[in-house]
Amino acid sequence: MSLATDAADQPTLYKRIRADIEKRILTGEWPPGHRIPFEHELVARYGCSRMTVNKALSELAQADLIERRRRAGSFVRRPQHQSAVLKIADIRAEITALGRAYGYELIDRKLRVATAADRGRLGVKKAGKVVAITCRHSADRVPFAVEDRLIDLSSVPNAATADFSREPPGSWLLHHVPWTEAEHTISAVVADDRTAEALDIAVGAPCLVIDRYTWRSARTITAVRLLYPGDSHRLVARFKGG
Amino acid sequence: MSLATDAADQPTLYKRIRADIEKRILTGEWPPGHRIPFEHELVARYGCSRMTVNKALSELAQADLIERRRRAGSFVRRPQHQSAVLKIADIRAEITALGRAYGYELIDRKLRVATAADRGRLGVKKAGKVVAITCRHSADRVPFAVEDRLIDLSSVPNAATADFSREPPGSWLLHHVPWTEAEHTISAVVADDRTAEALDIAVGAPCLVIDRYTWRSARTITAVRLLYPGDSHRLVARFKGG
DNA sequence: TTGACTTATATGTCTAGACATATAATCGTA
DNA sequence: TACGATTATATGTCTAGACATATAAGTCAA
Structure with a gap:
C-alpha cells in the first residue's frame, strides 16, 4: 500500500x-x-x-x-485493476462506533419457498426455502438505512427460528455463520414510495445502495440490499499512496 | 476484514x-x-x-x-466510520480494463485565482491560482462519467500549461505528480440540468458521486468530483473473509 | 505550578534454530 | 504413455531468548 x-x-x-x-x-x-x-x-x-x-x-x-x-x-500479483474494497462489519457496529444510539426495527419477515426472483437474487437453482427480511436501522432515532435481505435456509437452517425482532439479521449472521467470500456493489437510485417512507425522505430523493452477497465456499448464504439516504450518508475512505 | x-x-x-x-x-x-x-x-x-x-x-x-x-x-481503533477503501487508478485505465473504447472530451478549462469556494474545496487558506476543469469520459461512445476538477497550481505549477484537451487531467496528474494520501467519499445525488445533459440522462435521475481529494504530504494537489449515472455504473468489490 | 530529568515498561525488531505442510518434480510401474 | 508413489523444497508457524526505542509516569528542582 x-x-x-x-x-x-x-x-x-x-x-x-x-x-x-x-x-x-x-x-x-x-x-x-x-x-x-x-x-x-x-x-x-x-x-x-x-x-x-x-x-x-x-x-x-x-x-x-x-x-x-x-x-x-x-x-x-496482477494489480486489481479497479480494486474497490469495502469492509462493513455490520450496521449496528458502525453506528455504535460513531458514538450514536443504535435503533433497530423489524418491518417484515417472511418464510417462503424461493420464488424465481429470490432464486435469481441468490444465484441458486433449486427452489429451497428462504427467509425474507425487511428492517430499518436508525442512529439517534433518525432513520439510517433500510435493509432488504434474503437468507438461504438450505445454507443457514438456523435462520428459520432465529428471532430477528430484536437482533438485526446482519449481526445474527455475523455471529452464527462464517463466510468465505463476499461481494459489494455500490450504486445510486432514487427513493420510491416505500423507501421514502421508511427513510423519512422525499420520494425521488437520492439513495446510496449497497448490494452485498455472501458465500461460504461457493454456497450462497445471503443477499442483502441496503439503502441509505444519499445526501446524508457517505462512504469515506482514506488511504496512502505513492 | x-x-x-x-x-x-x-x-x-x-x-x-x-x-x-x-x-x-x-x-x-x-x-x-x-x-x-x-x-x-x-x-x-x-x-x-x-x-x-x-x-x-x-x-x-x-x-x-x-x-x-x-x-x-x-x-x-475507531473504525473509519465505515471503512471503505476504493482504489481507482484513473478512469481511462478503468474503462480500458473493461475492454471498452475510451473516449474523452474537455468541456471547460479555466485558470483563475482561487475563489472562496475553491479554497474551501481544496482546504487551503491562501488565495493562489487554480485550474478548474470540467470534462467527460465515455465508454463505447456512451457517457460514462463527468468530472469536475480543481488543481492547486501552487502545488502543481506545471498544470497551468498542460494540454488537457487530449489527455484527461487524472491521467496527467497520475503521471506527473506523486501523491502520498487520498480520500474518497461516495454518495448519491440526483442529476441537475447540467449533469443530466452531460451524461445524457433525465433530470432527477440518480447519480453516484465520488469525491476524491489528493494530497502530497499535507499539501493539497487536487479535488475532483466524479458523477456516474447511478443506474448503469456500479462499484464492485469482491473479497475474501474467514 | 511548571519544567527538566529519570525510570519503568510495552512495543519494535531481530536471531538461530525447530518442525509442519503443501506441492513441484522425480522416479517407478502398469 | 499415463498414473501413482516418493522426495525435495519453499513457505508456514513457532520458540525462547535478546537488545532497541518510544513514552507514560514518576521525581525533583526552580
Missing part, C-alpha cells in the same frame, strides 16, 4: 527489504507473475535471519502485492 | 488469537479506545511465545483495526 521511501527514513531491515521489493514491483521492474527471490536468497543478500525476510514478504502478501505458494516461491 | 470462524477451520494459533480479538472488536465487546490485553497477558492466556501474539497483533494493526503505542499498549 505504501511506497518505498529512502532507507534513511526506514531504519529497520525488514521495512527496507519490503520497500525494495515494493519499489521493483511498482516500477514494473518485476512485472506480474515474476518470481521474487526465495527467502533463503534474500537472507543471503541482506545477511539477516529468515524470520526477517519472512516478515517483509508476509506483509507484501497481506497487502496483495505478492502471492506466496509453498514449494514454488513468491510471485508478483 | 475477515470474520472470526471456528477454531477448527483455523488450526494455527496466531490466527486464532487474531480472530478472537477481531471478533470482540467487531461485535462491539471491545469498543473503540478499549485497551487490548498486553502482549505478555495474551502470552499467558494462550500459553505461547511473545512472537506469536506479536504476529497476531501486528496483522490487526496493519489492517487498521487496532493501534499500537509503545509503553501504552494496543487500542481498538
Whole structure:
C-alpha cells in the first residue's frame, strides 16, 4: 500500500527489504507473475535471519502485492485493476462506533419457498426455502438505512427460528455463520414510495445502495440490499499512496 | 476484514488469537479506545511465545483495526466510520480494463485565482491560482462519467500549461505528480440540468458521486468530483473473509 | 505550578534454530 | 504413455531468548 521511501527514513531491515521489493514491483521492474527471490536468497543478500525476510514478504502478501505458494516461491500479483474494497462489519457496529444510539426495527419477515426472483437474487437453482427480511436501522432515532435481505435456509437452517425482532439479521449472521467470500456493489437510485417512507425522505430523493452477497465456499448464504439516504450518508475512505 | 470462524477451520494459533480479538472488536465487546490485553497477558492466556501474539497483533494493526503505542499498549481503533477503501487508478485505465473504447472530451478549462469556494474545496487558506476543469469520459461512445476538477497550481505549477484537451487531467496528474494520501467519499445525488445533459440522462435521475481529494504530504494537489449515472455504473468489490 | 530529568515498561525488531505442510518434480510401474 | 508413489523444497508457524526505542509516569528542582 505504501511506497518505498529512502532507507534513511526506514531504519529497520525488514521495512527496507519490503520497500525494495515494493519499489521493483511498482516500477514494473518485476512485472506480474515474476518470481521474487526465495527467502533463503534474500537472507543471503541482506545477511539477516529468515524470520526477517519472512516478515517483509508476509506483509507484501497481506497487502496483495505478492502471492506466496509453498514449494514454488513468491510471485508478483496482477494489480486489481479497479480494486474497490469495502469492509462493513455490520450496521449496528458502525453506528455504535460513531458514538450514536443504535435503533433497530423489524418491518417484515417472511418464510417462503424461493420464488424465481429470490432464486435469481441468490444465484441458486433449486427452489429451497428462504427467509425474507425487511428492517430499518436508525442512529439517534433518525432513520439510517433500510435493509432488504434474503437468507438461504438450505445454507443457514438456523435462520428459520432465529428471532430477528430484536437482533438485526446482519449481526445474527455475523455471529452464527462464517463466510468465505463476499461481494459489494455500490450504486445510486432514487427513493420510491416505500423507501421514502421508511427513510423519512422525499420520494425521488437520492439513495446510496449497497448490494452485498455472501458465500461460504461457493454456497450462497445471503443477499442483502441496503439503502441509505444519499445526501446524508457517505462512504469515506482514506488511504496512502505513492 | 475477515470474520472470526471456528477454531477448527483455523488450526494455527496466531490466527486464532487474531480472530478472537477481531471478533470482540467487531461485535462491539471491545469498543473503540478499549485497551487490548498486553502482549505478555495474551502470552499467558494462550500459553505461547511473545512472537506469536506479536504476529497476531501486528496483522490487526496493519489492517487498521487496532493501534499500537509503545509503553501504552494496543487500542481498538475507531473504525473509519465505515471503512471503505476504493482504489481507482484513473478512469481511462478503468474503462480500458473493461475492454471498452475510451473516449474523452474537455468541456471547460479555466485558470483563475482561487475563489472562496475553491479554497474551501481544496482546504487551503491562501488565495493562489487554480485550474478548474470540467470534462467527460465515455465508454463505447456512451457517457460514462463527468468530472469536475480543481488543481492547486501552487502545488502543481506545471498544470497551468498542460494540454488537457487530449489527455484527461487524472491521467496527467497520475503521471506527473506523486501523491502520498487520498480520500474518497461516495454518495448519491440526483442529476441537475447540467449533469443530466452531460451524461445524457433525465433530470432527477440518480447519480453516484465520488469525491476524491489528493494530497502530497499535507499539501493539497487536487479535488475532483466524479458523477456516474447511478443506474448503469456500479462499484464492485469482491473479497475474501474467514 | 511548571519544567527538566529519570525510570519503568510495552512495543519494535531481530536471531538461530525447530518442525509442519503443501506441492513441484522425480522416479517407478502398469 | 499415463498414473501413482516418493522426495525435495519453499513457505508456514513457532520458540525462547535478546537488545532497541518510544513514552507514560514518576521525581525533583526552580
